Amino acid sequence: MTKLFTYIRESQIWKSIFRHGYPDTPRNRTLAVLSNVFLHLHPVKVRRSGIRLSYTWCMGGLTFFLFLILTLTGLLLMFYYRPTADKAYEDIFALREHVPIGVMREMHRWGAHLMVISVWLHMYRVFLTGSYKPPREFNWNVGVILLVLTLLLSFTGYLLPWDQLAVWAITVGTNMARATPFLGHEGPGAALVSFGGIDFIHAGDDVRFGLLAGRFVGEGALLRFYVLHCVGFPLIAATLMAVHFWRVRKDGGISGPL
Amino acid sequence: MHLALATLLGGGGAPVHDGPIAAGLKNFSNWLTEPTRYSVASILAVVGILYFRKFFAQVWVITAFFALSTAYFVFAFQDPNFNAIITKPDNVPIVILFATVIFFSWLALRRAVINDERTKRGEPTLEGELAKQKVFTWPDLVYTELICLILFTAGMVVWSILITAPIEEPAATARTPNPSKAPWYFLGLQELLVYFDPWLAGVLLPSFIIVGLCAIPYLDLNPKGNGYYTFEERPFAIAFFWVGFLLFWVSFVILGTFLRGPNWSFFGPFEFWDLHKLEPMVNVDLSTYFWVELMDKPRPDNPFVREAPGIVALIGYFLVLPPLFGKTVMKKLVEEMGMVRFNVFMHLFLWFVLIPVKMGLRWTVDLKYFIGMPEYFFNV
Ligand code: HEM
Numbered sequence: 001m002t003k004l005f006t007y008i009r010e011s012q013i014w015k016s017i018f019r020h021g022y023p024d025t026p027r028n029r030t031l032a033v034l035s036n037v038f039l040h041l042h043p044v045k046v047r048r049s050g051i052r053l054s055y056t057w058c059m060g061g062l063t064f065f066l067f068l069i070l071t072l073t074g075l076l077l078m079f080y081y082r083p084t085a086d087k088a089y090e091d092i093f094a095l096r097e098h099v100p101i102g103v104m105r106e107m108h109r110w111g112a113h114l115m116v117i118s119v120w121l122h123m124y125r126v127f128l129t130g131s132y133k134p135p136r137e138f139n140w141n142v143g144v145i146l147l148v149l150t151l152l153l154s155f156t157g158y159l160l161p162w163d164q165l166a167v168w169a170i171t172v173g174t175n176m177a178r179a180t181p182f183l184g185h186e187g188p189g190a191a192l193v194s195f196g197g198i199d200f201i202h203a204g205d206d207v208r209f210g211l212l213a214g215r216f217v218g219e220g221a222l223l224r225f226y227v228l229h230c231v232g233f234p235l236i237a238a239t240l241m242a243v244h245f246w247r248v249r250k251d252g253g254i255s256g257p258l
Numbered sequence: 259m260h261l262a263l264a265t266l267l268g269g270g271g272a273p274v275h276d277g278p279i280a281a282g283l284k285n286f287s288n289w290l291t292e293p294t295r296y297s298v299a300s301i302l303a304v305v306g307i308l309y310f311r312k313f314f315a316q317v318w319v320i321t322a323f324f325a326l327s328t329a330y331f332v333f334a335f336q337d338p339n340f341n342a343i344i345t346k347p348d349n350v351p352i353v354i355l356f357a358t359v360i361f362f363s364w365l366a367l368r369r370a371v372i373n374d375e376r377t378k379r380g381e382p383t384l385e386g387e388l389a390k391q392k393v394f395t396w397p398d399l400v401y402t403e404l405i406c407l408i409l410f411t412a413g414m415v416v417w418s419i420l421i422t423a424p425i426e427e428p429a430a431t432a433r434t435p436n437p438s439k440a441p442w443y444f445l446g447l448q449e450l451l452v453y454f455d456p457w458l459a460g461v462l463l464p465s466f467i468i469v470g471l472c473a474i475p476y477l478d479l480n481p482k483g484n485g486y487y488t489f490e491e492r493p494f495a496i497a498f499f500w501v502g503f504l505l506f507w508v509s510f511v512i513l514g515t516f517l518r519g520p521n522w523s524f525f526g527p528f529e530f531w532d533l534h535k536l537e538p539m540v541n542v543d544l545s546t547y548f549w550v551e552l553m554d555k556p557r558p559d560n561p562f563v564r565e566a567p568g569i570v571a572l573i574g575y576f577l578v579l580p581p582l583f584g585k586t587v588m589k590k591l592v593e594e595m596g597m598v599r600f601n602v603f604m605h606l607f608l609w610f611v612l613i614p615v616k617m618g619l620r621w622t623v624d625l626k627y628f629i630g631m632p633e634y635f636f637n638v
Contacts, residue, residue, distance in 0.1 A: 023396050032396040042395040047388065054369065055385060057362055058406050065407055069414070089428045096422070106418030113351035114414075116443050120355075120503075121362055127474075127499050128366045130483040130492065137475035144471045151443060158441050165348075167429040168438045172448070176460025179635065187457050188636040216431055255485035256389035257382070 042249065047256045055129070056254060059122035063150075064241060066115040071234065073108040081160070083226035085219040088162035112154050119150045131255040139247040142240055149237045156229035159222060170225075171217050177208035184208060284337065288526025291517050293452075294621045300509050301614075304500050307367070311489060315368040320361070340527050343516055347421045352442060352515045359508050363500075369487035370496075377488070385486040436520040436533060445514025446507050452522065453616050455637045463609070470606045477603045479594060506613065541626035544568045561631050568629035572638060575612075580604040 008014055009022075020031035033039045080099070081091045095105050123143065126132060132140035159170045182189040183206060190201040203215055213220025248254065276284065290299065307314045334340040343349065373383040393399075440448050450459035482491040489496050517524055519531040548567040549557045558564045580601055584592045592600045619625035629638045 026394070029394045029396045033394075039396070039400065042399060046395055046399055047392060052388065053402070053406075054365065057365075058402075061403055061406065062410065065410065069411075085429075089425075092425055096425075103415065103418040106421065106423045107414060109423040110351070110417055110421075111414060113348075113442075114354070117351060117355050117358065120508075121358060123471075124359075124362065124499075124503055125366070127503075128370075128496065129485060129487060130495075131485065132475040133478070133481065133484040134475075140475050141472050144468060147471075148468060154443065155441060161425055162429050163426040164429060164433070164435055165424075165426045167431065168435055169441050172438050172440045173444060176447075176456050179456035180461050181457055184457075184461075186635050187461070188634055191634065217429075218431070257386040257485045 046253050057121060057125050059118050059125055063115055063118045063122055064245075066111050066118060067237065067241070069111050070108060070115065073104045073111065074230065074234075076104045077108055078230060083160070083222050085162065085222060088160065088222060092161045092163075112157060115150060116154055119147055123147060129255060135251045136247075136255065139244060139251060142244045142247065146237060146240055146244060149233055149240070153229060153233045153237065156225040156233065159217070159225045160229065162222065167217050170221070174208055174211055174217070174221075177211055178203075178206065180207050280333070283333070284526075284528040287334075288528055291513075291524075291526050293513065293517070293524055296509075296513060296517070297505075297617065300505050301501075304497075304505060308489070308497055308500065311367055311371050314364070315371040317368075320364045323360070324357075334527065337528050339530050343527070343531075347424050348442070349515060350417075350421065352512060355508065356512060359504065363504065366487050367489070370489040373486055373488050374490045377491075383486040383488075389485070437518065437522060439514070439518075442511060442515055445518075446510035448522075449510045449514050449518070450613065453613070453620055455635075457635065458638065463613075466606060466609050470610075473602060473606065477595070477599055479599075502610065541620065541624045543627050543630040544571070544625060545630060547623075547625075561633050565629045565631055568627070568638070572628055576605065576608060579608065 019035045021028045023029045023032040033042055077095075080095055082088065092105070095102055126140065126143065155170075155173060159166045178184045178186045180187045182193055183201065184190060185201050185203045185206045185208075187201075187206075190206070191199065193200045203209065209215060211221070211224070212218070213224050290296065313319065335344070344353070369384060373385075376383055439445065447459055447464060450463065453459070454463070478492075478495055480492050480495065482488070483495075516527060519525040519529075520533045520535070521537075523535050523537050525531055525535070544567055545557055545564050549555050549564070562569070583604065584600060588600070595603065616625070616628075627637045629636065631637065
């Protein structure tokens with residue numbers, strides 16, 4: 001048995017992948033982190049205080065993990081879902097009937113709820129430990145954008161089941177855009193945006209119209225939300241997460257007393 | 259599923275007849291959760307907990323709290339109305355939010371109290387002691403991450419098997435459900451719609467929240483409390499975030515989910531969601547107070563004259579208060595922060611304070627708008 005393991009570890013294939021020995025010496029442990037593109041987002045060494053659950057609550061890590069779960073389950077859901085007004089509801093409904101022991105939709109929905117909670121708690125912890133203070137000001141800002149993106153991801157996904165809950169929640173949410181100052185047709189100052197007696201801002205061209213591709217939550221909105229939910233926002237979020245983790249490392253690892 | 263769980267715990271089905279104690283507890287809960295009392299009680303709770311933090315940071319306090327909450331929950335579960343709202347699958351996360359937020363707030367408070375005492379005695383903080391040691395990411399951190407990950411995944415799978423994701427009737431743009439609620443994480447903003455118009459509650463205030471969050475690192479110049487829990491080294495910052503996050507965000511989400519029913523009317527946790535419950539709207543504009551009640555005249559026709567009292571009041575609030583404070587009580591702050599920072603801070607802060615001010619005025623004198631110019635969609 002040991003011989004077999006040794007044989008595998010000595011093979012050219014293994015060695016071509018892992019450029020270090022078993023990580024039980026300082027040198028190999030360092031190499032284990034540095035020579036792995038994913039692990040090397042971590043620093044090689046961390047403060048013992050920084051990895052205690054009672055300090056970080058593991059909420060940032062959990063948020064990231066939830067993002068991964070959501071990407072995976074979301075991908076599987078995309079195989080079954082067509083984003084059109086007459087198919088969307090049917091497809092989601094059919095998941096229940098046609099997919100045995102299907103938990104992908106559940107994982108995706110509950111995971112999405114949890115990600116919102118965990119990202120709030122993460123921000124709460126970062127605030128309470130004062131971890132936004134220099135040198136981490138910039139990373140806090142990256143975090144704020146990630147928070148907004150998380151909410152947007154969840155919001156765009158909310159529409160996709162195309163049931164009463166979905167459509168009306170998005171209606172209530174996007175109705176707010178009507179009242180955007182100057183840019184929404186019921187917003188203060190919108191009447192000022194006119195030229196020669198022609199109003200430029202009306203229900204057919206204000207920001208809400210732009211969001212929904214129409215005056216109501218309809219087929220256009222569904223497609224728009226679908227594309228943003230499945231491609232646009234995840235790409236931006238993933239990119240910013242890479243920046244976020246990289247900065248955690250570059251700013252001296254997880255914060256601790258100086 | 260829903261019914262099965264309810265019968266298991268003894269609730270649901272035929273209406274139960276409450277004994278005097280049960281009925282009293284339910285009536286008290288309904289009474290206490292009425293939005294005015296709910297908000298005032300939560301403010302008192304936050305202030306009280308921060309003030310008596312040594313008491314609240316003890317382990318038995320949080321244990322007792324969760325034990326009592328669980329007991330209450332089991333009791334409340336027998337009630338069909340409570341049961342109906344709490345067992346909605348999409349409301350499970352809100353219960354999780356409630357429990358985790360309270361637990362972590364307690365944990366942070368506890369560590370802050372311990373750290374503050376240690377600092378006073380000249381000892382290093384809890385984090386300070388451990389921070390001296392450095393450990394390898396592999397294996398220490400990677401293993402912690404892996405274990406968290408596995409336990410967490412197991413929990414998610416069990417949850418997903420137990421509770422099926424709901425799907426309602428197909429979308430019908432002609433049939434508006436009542437209540438129509440935004441997704442739960444925006445219910446804090448929807449609650450603000452009771453007090454502010456959409457352009458404020460739905461557009462301006464959220465923008466200020468985002469801008470304000472981004473500005474925090476550049477406005478908080480206190481170098482202390484970086485990398486450990488503390489209260490006494492940054493009392494204002496912590497109290498501010500508690501009020502902002504716990505009260506105006508999380509507790510409003512809970513209020514909006516469980517206590518707001520049809521027409522966004524208030525319903526106690528044990529109250530039936532009656533579609534016909536109407537709350538009388540008796541709110542009065544500031545201009546009416548000024549012209550009709552104070553001057554004993556009809557309101558002027560010109561909207562700018564009519565709304566002059568409110569315009570003056572708000573200009574005073576936003577433009578006079580910052581320099582006034584800067585020259586007097588906050589002189590030191592201005593010197594530390596500089597003019598730009600101070601003004602940005604004051605304006606964000608005044609917007610934040612406007613929320614409870616307006617809420618208070620609504621509850622006490624039924625104030626509708628400071629400035630009410632529906633002609634221009636400009637209502638504050
Ligand atoms: C998608 C959302 C996010 C993900 C996946 C994420 C992930 C992480 C992770 C894994 C860490 C390492 C420490 C820890 O786990 O606590 C971290 C640290 C940090 N995060 Fe986030 N985060 C997110 C959102 C945010 C938000 C909303 C904020 C603040 C507004 C924020 C600010 C920070 C800061 C300042 C640090 C450094 C903390 C320290 O050094 O103690 N992040 N983040």
